[in-house]
Amino acid sequence: MTPVTPSPLMGEGGVGVTSRREAEVQPALPVIDGLALPAFEPLAERLPQPWVALVHHPLALETGLPPDQAAAFAALERRLLPQAARIIVTSPQTRRDLGAYGIDPARIGAVLPGTDPAPLAAGGQGPGLTLLCVASLTPRKGHLVLLEALTRLPDLEWRLICVGSAERDPACAAAIRETIGRLGLERRVQLVGERDAADLGPCYDGADLFVLASHHEGYGMVLAEALARGLPVVATTAGAIPDTVPGSAGILVPPGDVAALAEVLHRVITDPALRARLAEGARAARAHLPSWADAARAFAAELDRVAP
Numbered sequence: 001m002t003p004v005t006p007s008p009l010m011g012e013g014g015v016g017v018t019s020r021r022e023a024e025v026q027p028a029l030p031v032i033d034g035l036a037l038p039a040f041e042p043l044a045e046r047l048p049q050p051w052v053a054l055v056h057h058p059l060a061l062e063t064g065l066p067p068d069q070a071a072a073f074a075a076l077e078r079r080l081l082p083q084a085a086r087i088i089v090t091s092p093q094t095r096r097d098l099g100a101y102g103i104d105p106a107r108i109g110a111v112l113p114g115t116d117p118a119p120l121a122a123g124g125q126g127p128g129l130t131l132l133c134v135a136s137l138t139p140r141k142g143h144l145v146l147l148e149a150l151t152r153l154p155d156l157e158w159r160l161i162c163v164g165s166a167e168r169d170p171a172c173a174a175a176i177r178e179t180i181g182r183l184g185l186e187r188r189v190q191l192v193g194e195r196d197a198a199d200l201g202p203c204y205d206g207a208d209l210f211v212l213a214s215h216h217e218g219y220g221m222v223l224a225e226a227l228a229r230g231l232p233v234v235a236t237t238a239g240a241i242p243d244t245v246p247g248s249a250g251i252l253v254p255p256g257d258v259a260a261l262a263e264v265l266h267r268v269i270t271d272p273a274l275r276a277r278l279a280e281g282a283r284a285a286r287a288h289l290p291s292w293a294d295a296a297r298a299f300a301a302e303l304d305r306v307a308p
Contacts (some may be wrong), residue, residue: 007110018213018229025037028048028054029050029051030047031052031054032051032052032053032084034053034054034058035056035059036124037077038057038076040080041076043090050085051083051085052089053080053091055088055094055218056089056090056218056219058066058073058094058097058098059076060074060077061097061239062140063139063142063216078102082103087103088108090111091239091240091243092237094219094244097239106194110296111299113219114289114291114292114293114294115224115289115290115291116292117228117291118225120230120283121208125206127157129157130209130271131150132206133162133163133210133212134203134209134212135162136168137162137168137172137173138166138286139169140162140214140215141214141215142214142256143176143213144176144179145255145256146261148177148183148262149194149259149261150262150265151185152262153262156269156270157218160188160190160211161203161207162189163195163200166193181267204225204231207229207231208222208231209233210226213261214235214236214255215236215255215256218240219244220235223250227244227245227282228286229288232249232281232284233278234261234265234268236254236255247281247282247283248285251264255279
């Protein structure tokens with residue numbers, strides 16, 4: 001099996017075609033991204049066989065869903081995912097999460113996303129520390145928890161740069177803006193919107209600390225990107241984050257725990273030696289991050305496990 005084209009690990013939904021070699025005579029092997037799975041529900045009985053599912057994290061675990069919507073997603077995933085010839089997930093944690101659906105773990109393969117090589121971050125120019133959060137403005141990413149924690153540190157010198165789309169959940173984005181105003185953080189917190197790779201690089205380069213208060217992550221690619229820059233990390237224990245961020249490179253707190261997050265942020269901001277140790281751990285971790293070539297080979301190997 002040749003590498004997938006395009007790599008579905010790079011996208012956020014849809015179907016990937018798997019084989020370029022002899023594509024004229026070999027049947028295509030559809031790969032359906034779990035984020036797009038609801039669109040295929042009406043076709044459940046007519047999906048071509050075999051097909052492969054790519055699951056970033058169960059849809060039912062998305063933060064902020066009404067209970068009936070979460071239940072509907074869980075029912076959909078319980079019905080469709082067992083029909084896949086193989087399921088590919090982006091972390092061992094997501095494989096464990098799918099255990100709730102009664103799927104045989106032997107039918108699930110974990111392929112970690114790749115991370116582009118990057119230079120070490122130069123850091124902010126002061127005064128104070130520049131904190132960076134890269135995440136869409138959606139409930140699962142925990143911006144409101146982060147803002148509430150930071151407002152408990154009024155006497156420390158810090159500023160927060162938030163990179164991420166405000167279009168995916170306009171109501172959540174509006175709540176974040178309202179909270180910034182209510183807490184009086186307009187001069188300290190910047191929402192700079194979505195950035196492409198060229199514009200995102202300088203954001204990482206100018207950061208002293210990477211922060212993410214997610215309620216769940218199926219892997220956490222931005223955390224891997226922060227490690228690739230040698231940035232110390234403060235995040236949560238949600239989902240796959242403990243698998244992505246080693247203890248030597250970051251400090252993790254329970255998701256949703258404002259007091260614990262504020263306490264850790266205070267420690268890291270006020271203790272240069274602690275930040276230096278975490279940065280050293282991040283630099284060590286960057287050497288072990290898989291490349292996109294590694295991810296493509298692992299993905300192709302998973303597809304080869306599916307019988308023609």
